[in-house]
Amino acid sequence: MFTGVYNFIYFLISLTVSHSQITRLYSRFTSLDKGENGTLCREDFQRIPELAINPLGDRIINTFFPEGEDQVNFRGFMRTLAHFRPIDDHEKNKDPNVSEPLNSRNNKLLFAFRLYDLDKDDKISRDELLQVLRMMVGVNISDDQLGSIADRTIQEADQDGDSCISFTEFIKVNFYTSP
Amino acid sequence: MENTLHHVVLLLSVFFWFIWCVQHQIIAKETEHAKRVSHLSEKHCSIEEMRHFGSSVASYFIFLRWMYGMNLVLFGFTFGLVVIPELLMGLPYGSIPRKTVPRAEQAKAMDFSTLWDFDGYCKYSVLFYGYYNNQRTIGLLKFRLPLAYLMVGIGTFGYSLMVVIRTMASNANESGGDGEDSDFNFSWKMFTSWDYLIGNSETADNKFASITTSFKESIVDEEENQKDENIHLRRFLRVLANVLILCCLGGSGYLIYFVVKRSQDFATRDDLGWYEKNEVEIVMSLLGLVCPPLFESIAELEEYHPRIALKWQLGRIFALFLGNLYTFLFALFDEVNQKLAVEESIKNATTWATHMHYANFTGNTSATPPPIDPADEFVKLTVSDIQVTYITILVGDFLRAVIVRFLNYCWCWDLESGFPSYAEFDISGNVLGLVFNQGVIWMGAFYAPGLVGINVLRLLTSMYYQSWAVMSSNVPHERIFKASRSSNFYMGLLLLILFLSLLPVVYTIMTLPPSFDCGPFSGKSKMFDIILETIELDFPAFVGNIFSYVANPGLIIPAVLLMVLAIYYLNAVSKAYENSNLELKKKMQMQRDEEKNRRNNQDSTNSIMKDLEDLLPIKSGGGKSTAPANKANTNKNDPPQTAKGAGKQGEVSRNGSRVNPEKEMLLAAQNPRIAVTRPPGPRPPGPLPGNPQLTVPGQRGRGQPQRVTSSNQDPLFLTPEGKVASRNWFCDHLCLRLFRAGLPPDNYSGHSFRIGAATSDAFRNIAPHIIKAMGRWNSGAYELYIRKNIFDLLSMQKKTLCD
Numbered sequence: 001m002f003t004g005v006y007n008f009i010y011f012l013i014s015l016t017v018s019h020s021q022i023t024r025l026y027s028r029f030t031s032l033d034k035g036e037n038g039t040l041c042r043e044d045f046q047r048i049p050e051l052a053i054n055p056l057g058d059r060i061i062n063t064f065f066p067e068g069e070d071q072v073n074f075r076g077f078m079r080t081l082a083h084f085r086p087i088d089d090h091e092k093n094k095d096p097n098v099s100e101p102l103n104s105r106n107n108k109l110l111f112a113f114r115l116y117d118l119d120k121d122d123k124i125s126r127d128e129l130l131q132v133l134r135m136m137v138g139v140n141i142s143d144d145q146l147g148s149i150a151d152r153t154i155q156e157a158d159q160d161g162d163s164c165i166s167f168t169e170f171i172k173v174n175f176y177t178s179p
Numbered sequence: 180m181e182n183t184l185h186h187v188v189l190l191l192s193v194f195f196w197f198i199w200c201v202q203h204q205i206i207a208k209e210t211e212h213a214k215r216v217s218h219l220s221e222k223h224c225s226i227e228e229m230r231h232f233g234s235s236v237a238s239y240f241i242f243l244r245w246m247y248g249m250n251l252v253l254f255g256f257t258f259g260l261v262v263i264p265e266l267l268m269g270l271p272y273g274s275i276p277r278k279t280v281p282r283a284e285q286a287k288a289m290d291f292s293t294l295w296d297f298d299g300y301c302k303y304s305v306l307f308y309g310y311y312n313n314q315r316t317i318g319l320l321k322f323r324l325p326l327a328y329l330m331v332g333i334g335t336f337g338y339s340l341m342v343v344i345r346t347m348a349s350n351a352n353e354s355g356g357d358g359e360d361s362d363f364n365f366s367w368k369m370f371t372s373w374d375y376l377i378g379n380s381e382t383a384d385n386k387f388a389s390i391t392t393s394f395k396e397s398i399v400d401e402e403e404n405q406k407d408e409n410i411h412l413r414r415f416l417r418v419l420a421n422v423l424i425l426c427c428l429g430g431s432g433y434l435i436y437f438v439v440k441r442s443q444d445f446a447t448r449d450d451l452g453w454y455e456k457n458e459v460e461i462v463m464s465l466l467g468l469v470c471p472p473l474f475e476s477i478a479e480l481e482e483y484h485p486r487i488a489l490k491w492q493l494g495r496i497f498a499l500f501l502g503n504l505y506t507f508l509f510a511l512f513d514e515v516n517q518k519l520a521v522e523e524s525i526k527n528a529t530t531w532a533t534h535m536h537y538a539n540f541t542g543n544t545s546a547t548p549p550p551i552d553p554a555d556e557f558v559k560l561t562v563s564d565i566q567v568t569y570i571t572i573l574v575g576d577f578l579r580a581v582i583v584r585f586l587n588y589c590w591c592w593d594l595e596s597g598f599p600s601y602a603e604f605d606i607s608g609n610v611l612g613l614v615f616n617q618g619v620i621w622m623g624a625f626y627a628p629g630l631v632g633i634n635v636l637r638l639l640t641s642m643y644y645q646s647w648a649v650m651s652s653n654v655p656h657e658r659i660f661k662a663s664r665s666s667n668f669y670m671g672l673l674l675l676i677l678f679l680s681l682l683p684v685v686y687t688i689m690t691l692p693p694s695f696d697c698g699p700f701s702g703k704s705k706m707f708d709i710i711l712e713t714i715e716l717d718f719p720a721f722v723g724n725i726f727s728y729v730a731n732p733g734l735i736i737p738a739v740l741l742m743v744l745a746i747y748y749l750n751a752v753s754k755a756y757e758n759s760n761l762e763l764k765k766k767m768q769m770q771r772d773e774e775k776n777r778r779n780n781q782d783s784t785n786s787i788m789k790d791l792e793d794l795l796p797i798k799s800g801g802g803k804s805t806a807p808a809n810k811a812n813t814n815k816n817d818p819p820q821t822a823k824g825a826g827k828q829g830e831v832s833r834n835g836s837r838v839n840p841e842k843e844m845l846l847a848a849q850n851p852r853i854a855v856t857r858p859p860g861p862r863p864p865g866p867l868p869g870n871p872q873l874t875v876p877g878q879r880g881r882g883q884p885q886r887v888t889s890s891n892q893d894p895l896f897l898t899p900e901g902k903v904a905s906r907n908w909f910c911d912h913l914c915l916r917l918f919r920a921g922l923p924p925d926n927y928s929g930h931s932f933r934i935g936a937a938t939s940d941a942f943r944n945i946a947p948h949i950i951k952a953m954g955r956w957n958s959g960a961y962e963l964y965i966r967k968n969i970f971d972l973l974s975m976q977k978k979t980l981c982d
Binding site: 053054055056106107110112116122129132133136137138140141145148149152153156157159160161167168171173174 | 367369373383387388391395398401771775908911915
């Protein structure tokens with residue numbers, strides 16, 4: 001049990017989350033957990049209105065759950081949420097022991113990239129783009145125009161000519177956006 | 180009776196004060212919750228919903244709200260520093276002639292029609308310049324009212340100027356930040372347009388609609404960029420259109436001049452119908468209504484890109500309003516000069532009759548001339564403008580919508596898509612109307628302090644009224660586009676109008692003598708004499724001396740020269756920065772294109788090479804030197820197996836020391852970066868290892884044609900696409916490979932290799948200074964990289980215990 005606490009503390013330090021934030025997250029976690037069994041299932045997440053309305057809501061919910069599981073405990077909950085902390089550049093660790101924190105720019109972009117890449121082949125293909133577009137825009141724009149928008153997007157971002165957006169290209173596209 | 184008007188004004192001012200505080204709270208809250216649904220106090224009037232109609236409609240309302248804020252501040256100044264003191268501490272109504280309605284007019288003074296014309300009691304109230312007394316100080320606090328009046332007048336312009344320029348500068352910062360040419364226009368729209376804070380389903384629907392609109396905008400933009408033109412016909416049509424429009428402008432200017440002259444003739448007559456009395460205002464408003472659609476239909480000839488066409492349209496309407504306003508002003512100035520001549524004669528007449536002014540007005544009704552006409556005219560102009568705008572909206576938009584909706588059931592053709600249909604929100608007309616209204620206010624505020632209050636009321640009501648009209652009876656534009664990438668366009672117009680309205684006021688302050696018995700400056704020869712008077716009487720003597728030195732032309736001319744030079748210098752510097760920005764952007768674009776081209780070429784050459792290989796038989800044993808060359812090359816091809824570092828060019832030296840000594844000659848010859856410890860041997864016949872063709876191993880000894888342009892200086896480690904394998908590339912790919920392998924990528928980084936090598940070397944008991952040299956550490960930091968092996972420690976511990 002001692003090692004468990006130790007591990008947990010190391011885990012928390014790796015998340016670089018403060019004490020008050022942990023308390024708030026825990027209270028939110030318990031308020032979402034209707035079944036009161038210490039884990040959240042997908043229906044619990046869908047009760048959040050912002051996620052329910054979001055066109056990418058289902059995919060975001062999926063990122064909380066590890067592969068093939070249907071329950072997420074508090075540790076996993078915090079792990080995913082740690083991606084959303086603001087990037088603190090001024091805290092650069094010179095210590096080579098610690099790997100990049102979860103809320104670094106790269107990890108955030110990786111998180112976003114995984115939302116779009118459904119089949120997990122590390123590329124966003126034209127079909128995946130079309131799916132996202134349909135979700136965002138609905139039936140207001142004709143399918144041909146959606147197709148040409150997807151083509152144009154790939155044309156802008158693609159640099160190695162494989163008609164897909166890889167992670168490096170994705171990073172380049174978002175290079176100028178503020179973190 | 181007389182005092183009730185003042186009480187009404189006092190109540191109104193308190194009401195405005197209250198509204199200011201409330202609105203201030205609301206505006207402050209809105210800026211805090213910028214991303215949430217914002218209320219202006221009624222849910223269906225939120226600006227977020229305006230975005231559904233396109234970004235330009237929303238920007239119009241944002242502009243309106245900003246103007247309201249600015250006017251509120253100006254109103255605060257005017258009321259607080261000028262009107263309230265005069266009301267509270269000045270002489271009350273009726274005490275002096277300028278503050279009293281003449282007996283002859285008293286009968287009609289309270290009638291609604293006279294009040295509506297701003298005659299009667301309104302004329303002799305705080306609303307107008309003429310009411311203010313020219314006493315130097317009033318009341319217990321010795322408040323210097325005339326000075327305050329002048330300062331507030333000048334301060335109005337100063338404050339407006341400052342606010343407009345500050346907003347322009349901050350807009351320029353924002354738009355300069357993300358750059359005009361968005362290379363990733365569509366990508367950004369696709370990946371970043373959803374607002375993740377939305378929780379309300381209605382807002383989500385609006386957001387969907389606005390995303391759709393934004394995509395459509397981009398599509399239209401793209402299409403416009405690809406149209407081709409027939410140049411000569413275009414040019415001819417454009418010149419023709421401009422000529423027509425110039426004729427219209429000239430015609431409208433002449434019409435206004437004619438009408439103002441006619442109104443002067445009317446002023447001498449007494450039997451005036453309602454039309455004759457208000458002819459000037461009606462004509463000006465009508466011109467403002469009729470000409471813009473006329474311009475738009477003429478502009479169809481020109482066939483510009485919608486954004487450019489909108490700019491031309493705005494420029495033309497601007498010229499129209501400007502021409503009208505200035506013609507109006509010139510005509511009025513003629514009138515004022517005439518009046519001044521009349522006043523001179525009256526002045527001579529009343530100097531010996533002043534002792535009678537408390538008693539008997541009958542003989543002297545003509546001795547109290549009305550306040551200077553321009554003020555009255557401005558107020559009437561503003562009011563009629565308000566009336567016309569509101570009625571137009573009501574009839575043009577709302578009634579039209581109602582008719583189309585309900586008559587559609589029993590009409591032959593489809594009204595909704597056919598002829599009248601629903602009105603589109605006319606952005607350009609509305610923006611210019613707003614800007615010009617503000618210009619009129621600025622011009623008239625000096626002579627009619629109440630005008631600012633009227634304007635505040637007008638802006639407040641039009642915010643709600645217009646947003647209701649837009650939501651209920653307008654449809655989004657068919658062709659959707661943004662007026663300008665930044666909202667500096669509207670601000671620029673406003674700035675121009677500010678300058679243009681500053682000119683007449685400054686001219687009157689400096690040149691025209693004030694009316695001798697109306698207003699706070701009566702009795703002085705020039706209005707700014709009040710400043711000189713204050714300096715003489717209120718400040719100590721040396722201040723007066725300082726001012727007289729400063730006002731010396733010998734000092735002012737060099738100061739002006741210095742300012743001109745500073746402006747020129749700053750302009751040159753900013754141009755230089757702009758140029759260097761453009762150069763950088765071009766370079767980046769060129770780099771990107773070059774890489775794309777190189778890759779395209781390489782792809783095609785790779786495929787050609789494959790074909791060649793299939794055709795040519797494999798030549799085995801191309802010489803002994805090729806075999807070691809092969810081995811050396813394949814050795815270099817495995818970056819992860821070298822224990823230390825990745826992708827750095829200095830790694831070649833490390834590599835070199837691991838390869839067999841014979842090969843070292845090879846490497847020494849071909850990569851001049853390392854210190855050459857042996858004399859370079861003869862060059863092997865194979866191609867250089869720095870060749871990007873390195874990525875296709877095992878085909879060295881073919882004697883393939885040297886078609887690549889690489890050299891000795893090329894980097895050693897390349898990506899499959901032939902680019903330099905940078906650290907970032909390496910780390911990203913490491914991440915992905917580990918992820919695929921099922922290992923947690925967060926636990927590994929580029930440093931992991933250095934850690935692994937140092938630890939394994941230490942485990943093999945290699946001396947520390949050698950570890951340090953092999954990893955190119957300069958300090959003792961290498962010790963951190965050596966991980967303690969728990970089993971080692973345990974076995975050592977056991978040893979010491981057992982001994």
